Each structure stands twice: as structure tokens, then as C-alpha cells.
Amino acid sequence: MRSSGRNSNRNYRGAGNSRDDRQQSSGRPRPEERRYGSGGGPAPRKKRAAPARSREYDAQIEERNRARHDKPAPRLPKTFGDQEGERLQKVLARAGLGSRRACEELIDQARVEVNGKIVTSQGRRVDPDKDEIRVDGLTVATQSHLFFALNKPVGVVSSMEDPDGRQCLGDYVQNRETRLFHVGRLDTDTEGLILLTNHGELAHRLTHPKYGVTKGYLAAIQGPIPRDLGKRLKAGVELEDGYARADSFRVVQNTGRNYLVEVSLHEGRKHIVRRMLAEAGFPVDKLVRTRFGPIVLGDQKSGWLRRMTNTEVGRLMREVGL
Ligand code: URA
Numbered sequence: 208m209r210s211s212g213r214n215s216n217r218n219y220r221g222a223g224n225s226r227d228d229r230q231q232s233s234g235r236p237r238p239e240e241r242r243y244g245s246g247g248g249p250a251p252r253k254k255r256a257a258p259a260r261s262r263e264y265d266a267q268i269e270e271r272n273r274a275r276h277d278k279p280a281p282r283l284p285k286t287f288g289d290q291e292g293e294r295l296q297k298v299l300a301r302a303g304l305g306s307r308r309a310c311e312e313l314i315d316q317a318r319v320e321v322n323g324k325i326v327t328s329q330g331r332r333v334d335p336d337k338d339e340i341r342v343d344g345l346t347v348a349t350q351s352h353l354f355f356a357l358n359k360p361v362g363v364v365s366s367m368e369d370p371d372g373r374q375c376l377g378d379y380v381q382n383r384e385t386r387l388f389h390v391g392r393l394d395t396d397t398e399g400l401i402l403l404t405n406h407g408e409l410a411h412r413l414t415h416p417k418y419g420v421t422k423g424y425l426a427a428i429q430g431p432i433p434r435d436l437g438k439r440l441k442a443g444v445e446l447e448d449g450y451a452r453a454d455s456f457r458v459v460q461n462t463g464r465n466y467l468v469e470v471s472l473h474e475g476r477k478h479i480v481r482r483m484l485a486e487a488g489f490p491v492d493k494l495v496r497t498r499f500g501p502i503v504l505g506d507q508k509s510g511w512l513r514r515m516t517n518t519e520v521g522r523l524m525r526e527v528g529l
Contacts, residue, residue: 292332295319298340302347318343337521346516352406353385354515354523358507359401365392376403379512390414390499391475399424399496400504402515402523412527413500419473420526421454423498424480428489430466432458436487440470444486448476451483471498500526 299310313319317327320341335349357379367377376389380403390402391414404410412418437456444451453472460467470480481491497504501522
């Protein structure tokens with residue numbers, strides 16, 4: 208199943224750019240290569256056989272680890288004296304584009320764009336987390352935190368470690384200098400978009416019911432389906448742990464008895480889409496998450512990891528008031 212939309216991921220060299228960060232998943236991720244500013248290092252660790260533990264126990268361990276590692280981020284100063292942002296040439300130099308002097312020359316040569324506009328005069332200030340900066344048309348990775356989008360394949364467990372040695376999210380981001388967290392979970396048999404970051408507050412807000420971030424799913428079900436199925440899902444279906452409502456519903460494809468439907472909702476209870484559709488009489492054969500707030504899966508291949516663009520990160524931050 209594929210969703211619409213497309214993500215542009217051409218990043219300017221180094222600093223954990225998206226091409227370096229992509230890992231193909233023909234079952235397992237590639238060992239990491241050494242790369243500027245994002246770790247690299249020894250060969251992938253070996254899996255240990257360990258006693259089975261419940262998913263709840265794993266979740267507790269992860270919550271504890273998150274609290275332990277979730278130190279407040281070293282925030283870059285947003286103001287310098289009475290001026291906002293950081294000097295563009297300084298941000299470019301830190302991203303590995305050369306000395307500050309060399310970066311000033313890039314600006315003089317009209318090779319630098321900020322949010323789609325060429326900058327030619329010196330003295331421009333930017334927000335390295337939110338402004339989209341390009342050199343020669345290629346995005347420069349200037350974020351002070353790491354933000355990744357993974358297309359999780361079926362069979363991968365939504366945890367950073369798995370004591371039973373099953374393939375898990377941690378396998379896709381090994382050997383990083385900083386600890387990453389996954390933003391919410393997908394069932395092991397659900398595939399699609401899952402976000403990973405070391406920005407603890409963002410991860411927390413994106414999954415907190417208070418912020419009600421919308422998630423979009425494509426579900427394969429067997430028809431025929433009644434005309435009012437969407438209406439019923441939007442009105443709410445009663446589940447054992449209370450009512451659940453869809454924000455939107457539409458039929459994307461219908462070939463004979465096979466239906467592909469798109470459901471969006473802003474809550475994150477376990478198996479919520481499968482349970483809602485099953486309760487309505489349509490058990491799900493296959494489920495893919497195609498959207499998380501403003502971030503779309505697009506044509507990102509199964510098992511590939513990509514660095515999110517500054518524009519995407521800016522949108523995510525605004526979504527939860529950061
Ligand atoms: N709803 C489900 O049923 N499964 C998921 O993985 C996510 C949402």
C-alpha cells in the first residue's frame with residue numbers, strides 16, 4: 208500500500224544527512240557507516256537471548272530510561288543582544304560548510320537560500336531548528352536535535368531494545384552518540400510512519416492526549432461496506448475501554464470485495480484502528496500509518512530511515528506549541 212505525497216530529502220553533505228541515514232531493510236538494517244556528527248563506530252551489536260518480558264514491563268523500562276536521559280536540551284540562544292537568531296555564516300560553518308569566512312563567500316556568491324529565498328547580504332540571522340537552509344539547492348542539516356522518520360516494516364517491535372532478540376526500532380538507529388526515543392508505538396503487525404527523536408519534550412507532547420495530534424492510517428478490509436460506515440466511525444463506536452471516534456474516513460480504493468480505507472483519528476489507544484473497524488464488523492487485514500500530524504509517509508520505502516527537514520520539524524513543533 209502506498210500513500211500520496213512526497214518528501215524531498217536531498218541534504219547537503221555530512222551532519223547526519225538523509226542519504227547517509229537511510230538504511231534498507233531487506234529484513235535487517237545495514238550496519239552504520241562513519242558519518243560527520245552522528246556517530247558511526249563499531250559493528251552492530253549481537254543479540255542476546257534473554258528471558259521473555261511483557262510489553263508493559265518493556266514500556267516501564269523505556270519510560271524510566273526516557274526520564275533518565277531526557278535532560279533539557281542544550282538550547283541554542285534565540286537572541287543575541289537585542290537581535291533574534293544566530294548569524295547565518297556561523298550556522299553554516301557549524302554544519303560543516305567551511306570556515307565562517309568561507310561561508311560568507313557562499314552568501315556573497317548567492318549560493319545560500321533561507322526558506323526559499325536567496326540571501327546575498329551579510330548579517331542575516333536564522334533559527335537553526337526551524338529555518339530551511341540550502342546551499343546550491345541542497346538542504347543543510349542545522350538542527351540541534353535529531354529528528355527521524357522511519358517506515359517501520361511489519362514484524363519490527365516498537366521498542367528501542369528487545370530482550371527476546373526480535374528486530375526492533377533500535378536496530379535502525381544503532382551507534383548514535385545520543386539516545387533516541389520513538390514517538391508512540393505501532394503494533395508489530397502494523398507498518399508505516401514512526402518518528403524517532405532525542406527531543407524528549409517534543410516526543411512527550413506528540414503522544415500526550417492533551418495535544419490530540421492526528422494520525423492517519425490506510426486499512427485493508429473486506430467489503431461490501433455500508434454507505435454509512437464513515438458516519439458510524441465518526442459518531443463513535445463503543446469499545447471495552449470507552450468510545451472511540453474517527454476524525455475522518457474515506458474509501459481510497461475498491462477492487463471487488465477488497466477495500467482500502469483511510470481513517471484518521473487523534474487518539475492513541477492500543478490497537479485502536481483495528482478495534483474500531485472490527486467492532487464495526489470489518490476486521491483489518493493490513494494496516495499502514497501514513498501520517499503523523501503534519502508528517503507524511505509519502506513514498507518512503509519500507510525499512511528506510513530519513514532525517515526530517517527543518518520545515519517538517521518546525522511544523523511538528525508548532526503543532527504542539529513548542
Ligand atoms: N491502531 C492500530 O490498531 N494499530 C496500530 O499500530 C496503530 C493504531
